[in-house]
Amino acid sequence: MLACKSNPLKVEQEETTEIDFSGLDEISTKGVEVNIAIVGKSGSGRLSFVNAIRGLKDSDENAARKGVEMTSKESISYSQAENPNLKFSILPSIDQETFPAFQSFLEYVEIEKFDAFLIFTAEMFNKRHVILTKKIKSSNKPIFLIRTNIENHNHAEDPNEEKIFQEIKEGLVENLKEVHSDENKTYLISNNHPDKWDFEKLAKAIADSLPSPKKECFNKIPKIQNLIAMENFQNFLKGTVQ
Secondary structure: OHHHOOOHHHHHHHHOOOOOOOOHHHHHHOOOOEEEEEEEOOOOOHHHHHHHHOOOOOOOOOOOOOOOOOOOOOOEEEEEOOEEEEEEEEOOOOOOOOOOOHHHHHHHOOHHHOOEEEEEEOOOOOHHHHHHHHHHHHOOOOEEEEEOOHHHOOOOOOOOHHHHHHHHHHHHHHHOOOOOOOHHHEEEOOOOOOOOOOHHHHHHHHHHHOOOOHHHHHOOOHHHHHHHHHHHHHHHHHHHHO
16 A cells, blocks of 8 residues: 555655755855944944944943044944954044034045944034034935933933933934934934833844845844844744734
């Protein structure tokens, strides 16, 4: 009977060597470079962000050091040993002390060499932020407007936290109405609390703004990998509930 016959395909399957796909991600991003421009005044949280997005504390050995960028007129780039092709380039401070004539800063910035621009402030955005934003937008580069030190205005234990958060964001949108009208493209973050407010939303938005395989290169950051893993786990849970 047919059911009693041996199955030669079974033997063949057992002898087949399995293919290792573990290195395909590395191959797909080999030689791919991503350069993220970090822009703002000294003290606006740029260095702390570069540390936080890489999963480092300011006191860690490979962390960006505060004070280094205060008077420098040169860009300073930071990467990770395990992901050297992803660079966060801190541009010189846009304050008046560093560039009395802002036009000289605009001429200094080589927009085309960067994949995205992150513009930081610890207060309200000023005229220099607006001028720079307009120039970057004209080049069609991804741009993210970021308000840091949000914890100084929004205590974690405040029962009206969400309301205060929304008021600050609405004020930020009003502050930027000349160049930006969408509150979903402005971000309120705390580098000291990367698990709160818009930090994770910002990290994901940066990744999503990059074309493949640059996106895959950016996604190698442990912080992003954790977000992806959490998102996948949440989707799994939703699937089991349905």
